[in-house]
Amino acid sequence: MGFFDKIKEGLAKTKKALANTLDAIFIGGELDDDFYEELTDCLILADLGVATATKAVERLRMVAREKRLQTTEEGREQLKQILAEMLDLGDTELQLKTKPSVVLVIGVNGVGKTTTIGKIATRMVKEGKKVLLVAGDTFRAAAADQLEIWAERSGASIVRQHEGADPASVVYDGIQSAKAKDVDVILIDTAGRLHNKQNLMNELNKISRVVNRELPDAAKEVLLVLDGTAKGGIVIAVSDALKVPVKFVGVGEQAEDLMPFVAKDFVDALIED
Ligand SMILES: Nc1nc2c(ncn2[C@@H]2O[C@H](COP(=O)(O)OP(=O)(O)OP(=O)(O)O)[C@@H](O)[C@H]2O)c(=O)[nH]1
Ligand SMILES: [Mg+2]
Missing domain, CATH: 3.40.50.300 (P-loop containing nucleotide triphosphate hydrolases)
Incomplete structure (x- = not known):
């Protein structure tokens, strides 16, 4: 199973929670106040937290205005980009060049x-x-x-x-x-x-x-292990609050259940087209 599928599996619960909400609000319709309000609520439900969800939606509003986006489908692609940017906080790989x-x-x-x-x-x-x-x-x-x-x-x-x-x-x-x-x-x-x-x-x-x-x-790295919820949005909330890069996501208890973190894949798994 590749990274994408594993993350998806790990995020299955979020997706289930989002399926009826996020997916639905992106289908048809315009980028109006109702949409933005509903989107904020959905992101909070996905564990992004109020501050981060609000910030993401505010950014989306701004970019949508600038780029004159009309449809919610366009909004979805833009939102993914915004979330990926919020997660892009530096090197996601362990820097271990010295021995030891x-x-x-x-x-x-x-x-x-x-x-x-x-x-x-x-x-x-x-x-x-x-x-x-x-x-x-x-x-x-x-x-x-x-x-x-x-x-x-x-x-x-x-x-x-x-x-x-x-x-x-x-x-x-x-x-x-x-x-x-x-x-x-x-x-x-x-x-x-x-x-x-x-x-x-x-x-x-x-x-x-x-x-x-x-x-x-x-070379020294400090890894802070955080309590995940099954809802993947917490990763975005934490990155946004701490401003440190996410390096791995644990997706289970087995030896191989550790995925190097790739922001774009993560967001793609979180918000499916
Ligand atoms: N579902 C899931 N469970 C995990 C994951 N990583 C660890 N666990 C489980 O979480 C529990 C606690 O894991 P530990 O690795 O002992 O946690 P710890 O932080 O070392 O705990 P202390 O040393 O007591 O502070 C164990 O039952 C693990 O199997 C994960 O990525 N997913
Ligand atoms: Mg321990």
Whole structure:
């Protein structure tokens, strides 16, 4: 199954929700106030959020005026372009040019951090890279066990310590091991945390300092894993709010259920012709 189909499958619920609404409002009719109002409501229902939905529709109004668009069909094509532009916020690929390079994976509890690491590891090992997983979630013993399963599954190696160990010290160990073993990519798992939990945020800073100190010249990426809803519009809302590029979309729990993010394909899957 290709990217397009997978995304489509992942977005099936949104599409179902949109099918009777979005599709219907784009068929026939003119670009009038009623249409724009209805479109705004539909986009909010698709989880774009009020601010982003309003912004997208305002832009559509403006462009439609400029280009003298008449029909809702023309409006649909223009809307897709506007949404794709909103999603275009920079490099969507991981920049991992150095050896080793580092990917730090963060996010709140239970959003899929560890699973995402497993998926990325699988992908990279398949590409022939030497991958090391670092069990920086020392909060629960089960966290490192879970990561270990992903290491076995993907063919990556793993560095872990005992439950309750200092995550920064596990990261330090991981980096030394990576240097010794000529690893290409270090993937660091972390415990779930909220941004307002100061001690946990300090812990993250400490991890970051260790990485910067031990690997000053390494390429580093920080992946924020977000809780998706089945409604794909959330991706547009989040990009618009955070202004950071989306790099992957998780579309399931299996190793291969991770799709590199392509804005145009995503929008095409969201709004079908
Ligand atoms: N449907 C779906 N489920 C996913 C996806 N990614 C992860 N999950 C599931 O979400 C649950 C939590 O995933 P984890 O990877 O353990 O999440 P985490 O962020 O590491 O959790 P903590 O370490 O406890 O903070 C698991 O049951 C996963 O199988 C995805 O892309 N789609
Ligand atoms: Mg985890």
